[in-house]
Amino acid sequence: MDQITKILDRLLALHPKEIDLSLGRMYRLLEALGHPEKRLPPVIHVAGTNGKGSVTATMRAILEASGKRCHVYTSPHLVSFNERIRLGSDGKFVSDPVLYEALHRCEEANGGEEITFFEITTAAALLLFAENPADVLLLEVGLGGRLDATNVIDRPLATVITQVSMDHEKFLGDDLSVIAAEKAGIIKPGVPVICAAQEDSAMATIARQAARNKAPIEVFGQDFAAQEDQGRMAFQDEDELIDLPVPVLGGRHQFSNAAVAIAALKAAGMLPDGDTIAHGLKTVNWPGRLQPITSGPLHDLCPEGSEVWVDGGHNPGAGISIAQFMGEQEERSPRPLYLVSGMLTTKDPVGFFRPFHGLARHVGTVPITTTPTAREPEDLADLARCAGLEATPFQSLDAALADVAACAAKDGEPPRILICGSLYLAGEVLARSGLAPV
Template sequence: MDQITRILDRLLALHPKEIDLSLGRMHRLLAALGSPEKRLPPVIHIAGTNGKGSVTATLRAILEASGKRCHVYTSPHLVSFNERIRLGSGGKFVSDPELFDALQRCEEANGGEEITFFEITTAAAFLLFAEHPADVVLLEVGLGGRLDATNVIDDPLVSVITPVSMDHEKFLGDDLSVIAAEKAGIIKPERPVVSAEQDPAAHIVIERQAARCRAALKVCGQDFIAHPDQGRMAYQDDDGLLDLVQPVLGGGHQYANSALALAALKAANLLPDIASIDAGLKSVNWPGRLQPLTHGPLVDMCPDGSEIWLDGGHNPGAGVTVAQFMGEQEERGPRPLYLVAGMLTTKDPVGFFRPFDGLVRHVGTVPIATTNTARTPEDLADLARCAGLEATPFPSLDAALADVAACAAKDGEPPRILICGSLYLAGEALARNKMAPD
């Protein structure tokens, strides 16, 4: 066990709960560290249920294409904890020595006090961001917004709210308007906010919070929009039309995500020239989200000619988006679709699986080794059946893929395979396929 793993294990044990939303412990630790959150480069703060990572990755790609240096904070990681923190020039993951030093300083400053893992590791990110030069910090909310550890930032360049849907009900509430209120908690007085097109219940909450804060609100579908146009992307707002390249990330929803990123950059006075925007849109990389797998040990286990996709989406909203994308693939080239799925006990499998009804040949459910909160394959298979899908539990990812190969041999046609249901499972698949993010 290396020193980073050891210190992360110690930090994980500082609080009996993995999640305990509060800002008090965060303020205490940051004060003990000399308030690094007050010494950050300008911040773009991103909340929402789905699309946070894609929007953040698009922001980073466009900013870096224009010559800006970006610090980036995202969660969770897929393979290595270092993925959560990118530092400055070149956008590389934090190095092991830099990460260990920051974690150690936070551990010492905390003095053994109760604090959640996400809080103390977020403090370490702030420490690193304050001590390394950059032009912008792209700060992704971990959970919710109002009481999230990242919400100690008082004066962001702009707050961004991606689509809000049901997720983490145990911590955020079981009503969409209540969840939206938590997300809208990142809106700050007289600082601009851009929002995705929302369900009406979420939209009215965000609109009211922006009004309370006297924050200028721009909403996708009302104030700006992006759509495909003859093989390119048209972005339009009150100032006119931009003719841009298509987003490189898969799925029709990436037009809306790209629009949100562009509107945020405009609100922050950081929107670059069209050449830089195009270069950024062509270079966006966000692993584990409708990611095609074309080579590697995991791919080699599948039948020749298989089409393999990986996605970590895990809530009903993500299920709708991913199923829509798979439906589009089916229209382009029909193939039998097999899901290989793992999911946490805190998620809604029936809500996730339901949009796939009529589209999927079979679901193989698998365990997730990298978390203690995964559903058993047997439980998940039962819930997939409740959503109208045929499902079989398997003891491992390899076993589920071997079954797909056997079915494909009987079918006599190469399958389309989607590994899905959890970012933890996506991380295991990438590690197994020797494709760690960089």
């Protein structure tokens, strides 16, 4: 076991719960560390249920195309914990030695006190961001917003709220407006808010919080928009119309994500010229989101000519976007669609699977080997059936893919395979395919 794994295991044991939303422990540790949160580069703070990662990756690509150095904080990771912390001093994931030193300093400063894993690792990230040069920090919320460990920033350049959907109900509430209130907890007095399109109840909640804080708010579809126009993307707000390439990330929802990213950079005073934006949009990289798998050991298990995709989306909102993308693929090139899915016990499988009714031929449910909180395949198959899909449990990803191969042999045509339902499962797929994020 390497040093990083050992220290992460120790930090995981500092609190009996994986999630315990509060800011008191975070402020205590930050004080012991000399308040790194007060020495950060300018911050753009990003909350939301779906699209946080895509919006952050798009902002990073545009900023780096303009020559800016970006620190980036995201979670969870797909393959390696280091993916959560990208340092703008070299644009790469934090190295093992640098990460270990920061985690060790936080462990020492914490002195064995109770603190969650996310809190103490976020403190380590803030320490690194404070001590390494960069022009901007793109800071993604872990869960919720109001009591999230990242919400220790007094005055960011801008706050961003992506699509709010039902997720983490155990911690955030089971009503969309209540969840939206938690997300809107990152809004700060006078700081611009850029908001994705929302359901009415969520939008009303976010708008009220912005008004309370006298924070100017811009909303996708009202104050700015992006749409496809003859194979290009047109971004428009009250000031200008910018002709741009379509997003390289798959799915129509990436048009709105790209627009939110552009509007956020503009609100933060960091939007470059149109040519630089275009260059950035062509280089966006956000693995595990409608990512094609075209080679590797898992692809080799699939029938010849198979089209294989992996996506880590895991809530009803993500299910709608992914199913819409798969429906568009079906219109372009009809193939039988097979889902191979693993999910966590904290998610809503029925809500996730329901948009695939009438689109997917079959769901093979599988275990996830990298987390103890995965649903049993039998349980997940039952829930897929509740969503109106045919489903069969399997004891491994390989067995589920073998079954798809057998079905495809009967069909007589190569299938379209979507491996989905969890970022943990997506991470397994990318690791086995030699596609670990860089």
